[in-house]
Amino acid sequence: MLELNTDRLRILCLDLTNFKLYINEHGNMQRNIGIQVTVEALPDELKSVFQSAYEQATADNKNYVWYTVWQIISKTNNCAVGGICFKGRPNIDGEVEIGYGTEPDYQNKGYMTEAVKAIIQWAMKQDEVLYIIAETEKSNIASHKVLEKNGMKVYKETDTSLWWRYNSA
Numbered sequence: 421m422l423e424l425n426t427d428r429l430r431i432l433c434l435d436l437t438n439f440k441l442y443i444n445e446h447g448n449m450q451r452n453i454g455i456q457v458t459v460e461a462l463p464d465e466l467k468s469v470f471q472s473a474y475e476q477a478t479a480d481n482k483n484y485v486w487y488t489v490w491q492i493i494s495k496t497n498n499c500a501v502g503g504i505c506f507k508g509r510p511n512i513d514g515e516v517e518i519g520y521g522t523e524p525d526y527q528n529k530g531y532m533t534e535a536v537k538a539i540i541q542w543a544m545k546q547d548e549v550l551y552i553i554a555e556t557e558k559s560n561i562a563s564h565k566v567l568e569k570n571g572m573k574v575y576k577e578t579d580t581s582l583w584w585r586y587n588s589a
Contacts, residue, residue, distance in 0.1 A: 422485060424538045429531065430493040431504070431538055436477060439488045443470045453491065456499040476508065483509055486516065492535045501526035504539050514550030516543055527562070533569045540570055544588055552586040
């Protein structure tokens with residue numbers, strides 16, 4: 421499996437087998453990748469979101485990295501502190517969208533800022549990627565700070581959301 425490393429984190433790109441376990445047998449996925457089991461089952465609302473991504477990943481399995489979950493693992497505790505994903509392959513303009521979440525016990529410790537930096541660095545090395553984008557709720561100040569610290573800037577606004585973009589230029 422593809423793995424990125426930072427000072428404190430391993431960011432593990434789940435292969436299709438582990439992605440399926442992530443959705444349906446979360447605890448078994450954690451056991452399978454050799455980390456501490458902290459959650460036995462994914463909440464139902466997340467299962468449906470990731471099931472759609474899993475179907476896209478299996479249909480385009482050569483490019484599964486753009487659909488799967490990347491587990492963010494604390495090197496110190498050997499447990500998942502969050503997850504990050506791309507929301508599909510880069511579009512015709514070279515944009516790829518990221519989404520992420522941090523487990524409550526690990527929020528406000530800089531883990532997501534570190535993980536987003538690593539995923540941006542990896543993605544920007546891929547030939548078809550020119551921009552990383554992300555959507556946040558206007559009220560999600562913590563997420564705004566993560567994106568700002570990683571050099572992303574607001575480029576679009578709706579009534580409820582801010583859209584952020586990173587480019588290396």
